[in-house]
Amino acid sequence: MTLLDSVSNVLNQYSSGSTPNAANATEHFDQVAQTAPPNAIAEGLSAMFKSNQTPAFGSMVGNLFNGSNGEQKAGMLNQLIASVGPSTVAQMAGGGVLASLLGGGASQITPQQAQNVSPEVVQQLAAHAEKTDPSIVDKASAFYAQHSTLVKTLGGAALSIALAKVAERQRA
Template structure:
């Protein structure tokens, strides 16, 4: 049996929603699939899962992911949210010293300080994610792409989201 067939069979298990799986098994399956399919397929599955009524709201998911991530992963999540939410969302973080801002050509440049990111409360990231989604709904696709590029970061989304994403990937195949 080829690896492609193995992945297809694995994804079909999620499409059929057969059985209860441990979070560790779902995470392992997600990483295995991520190594065998295109980033586009992963991005699509994650986007669909994020929009699903079977998963927590977007902001909550991102806040939990942020909390579970390491400093580098947290910094990446924060940068992507800031790109989606725009400068207004960054202001509370600048005011709290998490970010520094240097105005240039009427557009402030935002610098993310990894040392401060480690101290950032996930609830603030959750609020930023909700604001980013309101400002620019394409942030869901961009965040999904970020998670697809780094399966270890993707695992921070949690078992329910990953399980739904794997099922969505199976539907697309």
């Protein structure tokens, strides 16, 4: 059995309507993420972020941010800031740290600066961004599709939702 056959078998489990054991979802997600195109993974992550069976988008982004390295933190922060704008960041509760980092005309947060931002601030920023620019969910999904190892920290239930969407896309 080739790796592609193995992934097809995994996705068939998620497309059958009966969700496999969530404990296996991390392993299954890893297999699928290694072979599926990034846009398919991003679509699955978007479904996961939007699901009413998972925590709120802001909460999940905050959790992912907490486990990220400096480059990943800066990448997500810069997307969120671009989505809401620096002036909104300055007005947010907890946005003072970010506003000070963006002071002096800076438009991007560096990986070193991102290490000084708390996951709680990112959670607030992501929740606000989702309300003002719903496309941020798809942008975050595309970003995290490139960092599938990080996504596995969200747990089996969330990954099962993402895998079901990837399986649905495969059937189409």
